[in-house]
Amino acid sequence: MSTLFDKIWNKHVVKSIEGGPSVLYIDKHFIHEVTSPQAFDGLRKRGIPVHNVKQVVATADHNVPTIDQHLPIKEALSKMQVQKLVDNCAEFGIELYGLGHPYQGIVHVIGPELGVTQPGMTMVCGDSHTSTHGAFGSIAFGIGTSEVEMVLATQCLLQSKPKQMRITIDGELHKGVTSKDIILYIISKISASGATGYFVEYAGSAIRALSMEARMTICNMSIEMGARGGLIAPDETTINYVKGRKFAPQGADWDKAVAYWKTLRTDDDAKFDVEINIKAEDIEPMVTYGTNPGMGISVNENIPSEKSIDDKEKPSFLKSLQYMGFEPGEKIKGHKVDYVFIGSCTNARIEDLRAVASFVKGKKKSDDVEVWIVPGSKQVEAQAKEEGIDKILEAAGFQLRQPGCSACLGMNEDKIPAGKYCISTSNRNFEGRQGAGARTLLASPLTAAAAAITGVISDVREMI
Amino acid sequence: MSKPLNIVKSRFVPIAIENIDTDQIIPARFLKATTREGFGKNLFRDWRYNNDNELEPKADFPLNNPNFSGEILVAGKNFGCGSSREHAAWAVDDYGFRVVVSSFFADIFKNNAQNNGVLPVTVSEEFLQKIFALGNEATLTVNLEAQTITIDATGEQTSFDINNYKKTCLLNGYDDIDYLLSIKNEIKEFEKA
Numbered sequence: 153m154s155t156l157f158d159k160i161w162n163k164h165v166v167k168s169i170e171g172g173p174s175v176l177y178i179d180k181h182f183i184h185e186v187t188s189p190q191a192f193d194g195l196r197k198r199g200i201p202v203h204n205v206k207q208v209v210a211t212a213d214h215n216v217p218t219i220d221q222h223l224p225i226k227e228a229l230s231k232m233q234v235q236k237l238v239d240n241c242a243e244f245g246i247e248l249y250g251l252g253h254p255y256q257g258i259v260h261v262i263g264p265e266l267g268v269t270q271p272g273m274t275m276v277c278g279d280s281h282t283s284t285h286g287a288f289g290s291i292a293f294g295i296g297t298s299e300v301e302m303v304l305a306t307q308c309l310l311q312s313k314p315k316q317m318r319i320t321i322d323g324e325l326h327k328g329v330t331s332k333d334i335i336l337y338i339i340s341k342i343s344a345s346g347a348t349g350y351f352v353e354y355a356g357s358a359i360r361a362l363s364m365e366a367r368m369t370i371c372n373m374s375i376e377m378g379a380r381g382g383l384i385a386p387d388e389t390t391i392n393y394v395k396g397r398k399f400a401p402q403g404a405d406w407d408k409a410v411a412y413w414k415t416l417r418t419d420d421d422a423k424f425d426v427e428i429n430i431k432a433e434d435i436e437p438m439v440t441y442g443t444n445p446g447m448g449i450s451v452n453e454n455i456p457s458e459k460s461i462d463d464k465e466k467p468s469f470l471k472s473l474q475y476m477g478f479e480p481g482e483k484i485k486g487h488k489v490d491y492v493f494i495g496s497c498t499n500a501r502i503e504d505l506r507a508v509a510s511f512v513k514g515k516k517k518s519d520d521v522e523v524w525i526v527p528g529s530k531q532v533e534a535q536a537k538e539e540g541i542d543k544i545l546e547a548a549g550f551q552l553r554q555p556g557c558s559a560c561l562g563m564n565e566d567k568i569p570a571g572k573y574c575i576s577t578s579n580r581n582f583e584g585r586q587g588a589g590a591r592t593l594l595a596s597p598l599t600a601a602a603a604a605i606t607g608v609i610s611d612v613r614e615m616i
Numbered sequence: 617m618s619k620p621l622n623i624v625k626s627r628f629v630p631i632a633i634e635n636i637d638t639d640q641i642i643p644a645r646f647l648k649a650t651t652r653e654g655f656g657k658n659l660f661r662d663w664r665y666n667n668d669n670e671l672e673p674k675a676d677f678p679l680n681n682p683n684f685s686g687e688i689l690v691a692g693k694n695f696g697c698g699s700s701r702e703h704a705a706w707a708v709d710d711y712g713f714r715v716v717v718s719s720f721f722a723d724i725f726k727n728n729a730q731n732n733g734v735l736p737v738t739v740s741e742e743f744l745q746k747i748f749a750l751g752n753e754a755t756l757t758v759n760l761e762a763q764t765i766t767i768d769a770t771g772e773q774t775s776f777d778i779n780n781y782k783k784t785c786l787l788n789g790y791d792d793i794d795y796l797l798s799i800k801n802e803i804k805e806f807e808k809a
Contacts, residue, residue, distance in 0.1 A: 166799075166802060166803055166806045167799070167802060169781050170780075171779065171780040171781065172779050172780055172781025172782070173779065173781055173782075175796065175799065175802075175803075177803070177806060177807075186647050186648075186701075187700070187701065187702070189650035189651075190650065190651065190652050190702075193650075193651070194793070198797075200797070203803075214647075215648065229648035229649075230648060232648070232650065233648050233650060236650050278700060278702075279699070279700055280698065280699050280700040280724060282700075294699075294700035294724055295700060295724070295727075296700055296701070296702035296705070296724060296727060296728035296731060297652075297702040297703075298702060298728065298731040298732070298791070298792070298793070299727070299731070299792075301793060302792055302793045302796055305793060305796065305797060306793070306796040306797060306800060306803055307803065307807075308796050308803055309792075309796075310781070310792045310795070310796070312779060314723075344635055344694060344697055345635065345693065345694035345697065345720060345722070348694065348697075348720065348721075348722060348723060349723060375698075378694070378697060378722060378723070380723050380724075444635045444637065444697070446635075464741075464745075465634060467632070467633070468633055468634040468635060468692065471633065561639075561644045561699075562644060562645070563644050563645065563647065563648070580637075580639070580698060580699075582637045582639040582640065582698060583639070583640060583662065584639060584640070584643055584662050585639050585644075588643075588662055588668060
C-alpha cells in the first residue's frame with residue numbers, strides 16, 4: 153500500500169514532531185559557491201563542525217567562466233565567491249571538485265556521473281534543480297541556505313510530508329521528440345504551479361523506455377511546475393547506469409544494494425492524491441513563448457490568443473508577451489533567434505551533446521546566430537572530445553565551451569543581450585534570467601540545434 | 617534567532633502579478649554576496665529601475681509609488697516560484713516586509729521566508745482580489761497567534777493555515793537549527809541503527 157516515495161521517506165524519518173514536521177535524515181548533500189557561504193558563517197558563529205564531511209560533495213559551477221578556466225576569474229565578486237568555497241571546504245574538511253579538477257561540473261551532472269547519486273537515498277542541495285537526482289528513485293529536493301546550514305550541522309532537516317502525484321506517460325514518442333519535450337508538455341498542461349505541494353512520481357511505458365540521462369531531464373524540471381521534486385522507480389536501466397561508477401557500491405555491498413533497489417517501487421494498490429495520464433503520441437517538439445515554463449506550445453502551434461486567456465490572468469499574460477516581443481495569436485515557427493544555448497543541468501550531458509552532434513554533422517549554423525555549447529562537466533567535456541564531437545560542433549560553427557551553469561542564469565559573463573532571442577535547453581524562461589532584457593525560448597537540444605542551423609524556430613522532424 | 621512576530625497592523629504594497637519568480641525578487645547577479653545583509657535595496661531590481669539605474673525609478677512600479685508603504689507585501693498567485701535562493705527571502709525581509717500575502721506560495725520560498733522570520737499568509741483568491749481592490753490608505757491586521765488576517769476598514773476577516781511547530785518558531789523567533797542541534801544524540805542513534 154506504499155508509494156515509492158513513502159518507502160524512502162519512512163526509512164529516513166528520525167522522529168516526528170506532534171502537529172508539525174518530521175526530522176528527515178539526509179544521505180547526501182551537494183554544495184556550491186552561491187548558496188553555501190552564509191551557511192558556513194552560521195557554523196563558525198556557533199562554533200560547530202560539519203556533522204559528517206563524507207556526506208558532502210562540493211563543486212563550483214554557478215559563477216565559473218566557460219572560457220579560459222585555467223586563468224584567474226576576471227569578475228571580482230565571482231572570484232571571491234568561488235574562493236570562499238575553496239576556503240570553507242579547506243577549513244571544514246570537505247572534498248571539493250573545484251575549478252580545474254577533473255570531476256568539476258554542474259552539481260546535478262557530477263552527482264550521477266560519479267555514482268554519488270543512488271536509488272533510495274535522500275539528497276539535498278541549495279539549488280532547486282536538485283530534483284534531477286530523483287531520476288534514480290531517490291528523494292531529492294532543493295533547499296535554502298538556512299537549511300544548508302542545518303544539514304551541514306546535523307545531516308537532518310525538518311520537513312512536512314508533501315502530497316503525492318503520479319504522472320503516467322504511456323505509449324511511444326514520435327521521432328525527434330525527446331524527454332525535454334515530455335516535461336515541457338506536462339508543465340504546459342498543468343501550469344507553473346500545478347504541482348506545488350506535491351512530490352511527483354513519473355511512470356508509464358514511455359518513461360521506462362528512456363535512458364537515465366533523459367529521465368534526469370524530466371525530474372530536473374519538476375520544480376518548474378512547483379513540485380518539490382520528482383522521482384522514477386529504479387529498474388535495470390538505473391542499475392546498469394550506476395554500476396562501476398566511482399562512488400557506486402562494490403562487491404558484496406553492490407549485490408546487497410541492488411537487492412534493496414529492486415524493492416523500490418510503488419505498490420500496485422498504493423494511492424496518490426492526484427493521478428495524471430498522458431499519451432506519448434500526443435507530444436510534439438515543444439517551445440516556450442512566455443516568461444514562465446508553463447507557457448509552452450508545440451512548435452507548430454500559435455501563441456494563445458487574448459480571447460483564450462482567463463480575465464484574471466490576462467494582465468500577467470500580456471505583460472509576459474510584451475517582454476518577449478510577441479503578439480497574442482502569433483505563429484512561433486519561423487520566428488528569428490539570435491542565440492542558441494545548449495547546456496545547463498537540464499540538458500548538458502553526453503547524450504545531449506551526442507544528439508546535437510549527430511544532427512548537425514555536415515551542417516553549418518546560420519550566419520546571424522551565435523551558438524554556445526556548454527558541457528555539464530569536465531568528464532562530459534573529455535568524453536565529447538574523445539568521441540570527436542568537438543570537431544563536429546566546431547565544423548558547424550558552434551562554440552564548445554568549458555563546464556558550468558553559464559547562460560542558464562547568467563551569473564558569469566555568458567549573458568544574452570537585452571532584446572535578443574535565445575533558444576535555450578535550460579529550464580527557466582523568467583524575465584532577465586539569461587541577462588537583463590534577454591528573451592528565452594526553452595526547447596530540447598534537438599529543437600535548439602535545428603534553430604541554430606536555420607536561424608529560426610523550426611520543427612526538427614522536418615530536418616531528420 | 618530571528619525577530620519574533622505576532623501581530624502586524626500596517627498598510628501594504630500590492631503587486632498584482634501572478635507567478636512572481638525569485639529571479640524577479642532578486643536577480644542572479646546579486647547572489648554573489650557572501651553575507652545575508654543588504655539585499656533589500658535590490659529587491660525587484662529590474663522591475664523597480666530602468667537601465668539598472670537607481671536614478672531612473674519606474675514610476676508605475678508599486679515600490680516606487682509613495683502612496684504605497686508598510687510591512688506587508690501583497691502579491692499574485694504562486695509567489696516565489698523558481699530558484700531556491702534564500703536571498704529572495706533575505707531581500708523581502710531586509711526591505712522591511714514582515715508578512716507576504718498571496719493566494720499561493722511556492723514551497724521553497726515559503727520555507728525560506730519562515731526560516732527568516734517572515735510570515736507567508738495564504739488567503740483565497742477572492743480575499744486576495746478584495747485586498748487588491750482596496751485604496752492605498754487601507755490597513756491590514758495579521759494576527760499570527762489567532763491565525764487571522766483582517767481588512768481593518770470593513771472588519772472582513774479570514775483565517776490562514778500554518779503548522780503548530782512553525783507557528784511557535786515564528787512567535788518566539790526560534791530557528792529549526794536550534795531544535796536539530798538539541799536532538800543530535802537521537803540523530804546519532806538513528807545513524808547507528
